[in-house]
Amino acid sequence: MNYPNFKKGLLTTVVIDSSSREVLMVAWMNEESYRKTLSTEQTWFWSRSRQKLWHKGEESGHTQKVNKMTLDCDKDTLLVEVTPNGPACHTGQTSCFFNKVDLKNRRN
Numbered sequence: 001m002n003y004p005n006f007k008k009g010l011l012t013t014v015v016i017d018s019s020s021r022e023v024l025m026v027a028w029m030n031e032e033s034y035r036k037t038l039s040t041e042q043t044w045f046w047s048r049s050r051q052k053l054w055h056k057g058e059e060s061g062h063t064q065k066v067n068k069m070t071l072d073c074d075k076d077t078l079l080v081e082v083t084p085n086g087p088a089c090h091t092g093q094t095s096c097f098f099n100k101v102d103l104k105n106r107r108n
Contacts (some may be wrong), residue, residue, distance in 0.1 A: 008076045017082065025096040027088060039066065041066045043082060069081070
């Protein structure tokens with residue numbers, strides 16, 4: 001069985017919508033949040049700013065049902081495919097990735 005490599009620290013976790021394939025958010029998992037995600041089939045993460053475990057949607061109700069999880073080749077990055085129950089972003093946006101970067105006026 002494939003198991004994440006937590007020896008390197010927190011796992012970068014990319015969350016995508018199973019249907020649209022849109023990237024919804026990027027968060028971090030420690031071993032405890034990984035195990036809770038597996039056992040509940042909902043996303044759990046480690047909050048670096050609050051230094052605590054958090055269940056996605058615990059305040060907003062916008063939970064994420066886990067459909068599939070895949071590790072990268074080094075087993076230190078996780079791709080999680082979910083069915084979202086509302087927006088992923090705390091701003092109310094569907095995805096946290098809505099701030100477009102203007103590549104034409106970039107600084108060298």
